[in-house]
Amino acid sequence: MGARTLPAQPWPEASPLRRLPLVTLYLTERCNSRCVTCDYWRHGRADVDLASVARMLPHLAQLKTQVALISGGEPLLNPQWSQIAALLHAHGLRLWLLTSGLSLAKHARQAAGLFDAITVSLDGTDRETYVAIRGLDAFDKVCEGIRAAASAGAAVSVRVTVQRANYRQLSGFVALARELGARQVSFIAVDVANPHAFSRRDDFTADLALAPADLPILAGIVDGMERDLGEEFRSRMIAESPRRLRRLHQYFAAVCGLGPYPPVRCNVFDYSAVIGATGRVSPCFFIPGPSQAPADDSLPQALNSDAMIDLREQIRSGGRPECLRCVCSLWRDPGERDAGDFLIRRSISA
Numbered sequence: 001m002g003a004r005t006l007p008a009q010p011w012p013e014a015s016p017l018r019r020l021p022l023v024t025l026y027l028t029e030r031c032n033s034r035c036v037t038c039d040y041w042r043h044g045r046a047d048v049d050l051a052s053v054a055r056m057l058p059h060l061a062q063l064k065t066q067v068a069l070i071s072g073g074e075p076l077l078n079p080q081w082s083q084i085a086a087l088l089h090a091h092g093l094r095l096w097l098l099t100s101g102l103s104l105a106k107h108a109r110q111a112a113g114l115f116d117a118i119t120v121s122l123d124g125t126d127r128e129t130y131v132a133i134r135g136l137d138a139f140d141k142v143c144e145g146i147r148a149a150a151s152a153g154a155a156v157s158v159r160v161t162v163q164r165a166n167y168r169q170l171s172g173f174v175a176l177a178r179e180l181g182a183r184q185v186s187f188i189a190v191d192v193a194n195p196h197a198f199s200r201r202d203d204f205t206a207d208l209a210l211a212p213a214d215l216p217i218l219a220g221i222v223d224g225m226e227r228d229l230g231e232e233f234r235s236r237m238i239a240e241s242p243r244r245l246r247r248l249h250q251y252f253a254a255v256c257g258l259g260p261y262p263p264v265r266c267n268v269f270d271y272s273a274v275i276g277a278t279g280r281v282s283p284c285f286f287i288p289g290p291s292q293a294p295a296d297d298s299l300p301q302a303l304n305s306d307a308m309i310d311l312r313e314q315i316r317s318g319g320r321p322e323c324l325r326c327v328c329s330l331w332r333d334p335g336e337r338d339a340g341d342f343l344i345r346r347s348i349s350a
């Protein structure tokens with residue numbers, strides 16, 4: 001497990017940040033899932049309100065923001081989610097919803113009208129696996145939501161957090177996503193190395209990662225997918241390339257102490273930021289930003305405070321341990337930051 005740094009890159013943007021093409025807004029810290037990987041559902045309380053989003057609009061315009069990723073917690077639990085989405089939509093933002101899908105069936109038509117893309121977390125291809133991972137007997141409900149949103153015309157994708165309980169189902173997810181009407185499925189390794197992900201506060205000891213005996217099985221599964229699902233890779237029904245999927249194997253091998261973590265190349269903090277439900281601004285999902293004034297009153301200032309600039313420099317120079325084991329590093333060249341680059345097809349190839 002050798003320590004690695006982010007590779008040196010020519011850096012076109014200088015701090016401070018003048019543009020923010022992508023913003024992630026957490027509408028709430030509350031969640032109706034019970035994922036074993038996550039503490040939001042245990043501790044989350046805060047909701048964003050419509051007025052605070054309205055105050056943010058001039059700042060998003062100033063920063064030329066094009067896409068808002070609407071997340072949380074479970075964003076559809078915010079009682080004002082549709083008004084907030086409508087407000088952002090009316091101001092020209094393209095919207096991408098990241099949801100557990102538990103209430104998507106109920107809101108499918110409205111969501112399809114407001115969101116340019118909808119990504120649903122689905123961590124099992126059957127009821128038993130879903131319950132084991134998500135803590136709720138809601139597999140059928142989530143599938144119903146995906147189907148309903150897709151039928152209403154939404155561009156729906158499925159995101160799978162790969163872990164020991166579901167890695168044998170990888171190709172099954174592709175078939176299920178297609179059957180439900182989703183346009184894409186993407187795979188990301190469960191994050192067992194980062195204490196800040198998912199707002200975790202307690203010791204995180206759940207046995208989620210693959211064990212050494214699982215590794216050859218995973219390798220065989222990815223080989224089989226490459227052999228049998230060529231069209232799904234070519235059409236990007238599967239968001240990742242086979243090579244990218246093999247990073248899952250490398251990641252879990254590293255967790256087992258059998259090799260280095262996959263190399264990380266990331267500049268997400270130079271074109272994006274995460275605004276939490278309490279207004280805290282962070283450079284990415286995994287690294288908390290400095291505590292400071294609510295973002296709705298001062299987003300450009302929060303992005304360009306001395307503390308935030310220092311934090312970005314730390315990340316850039318390879319000084320943050322979170323980056324070394326990141327499951328979701330995201331590099332985009334300046335020419336790849338239009339709205340279409342963040343929505344389905346190119347949005348979830350982590």
Ligand code: SF4
Nearest residue numbers: 031033035038073100
């Ligand atoms: S991982 Fe997401 S869906 Fe699961 S409890 Fe946490 S916030 Fe909710």
Ligand code: SF4
Nearest residue numbers: 266284286323326329
């Ligand atoms: S923690 Fe991951 S997403 Fe965040 S800056 Fe580092 S590599 Fe990028």
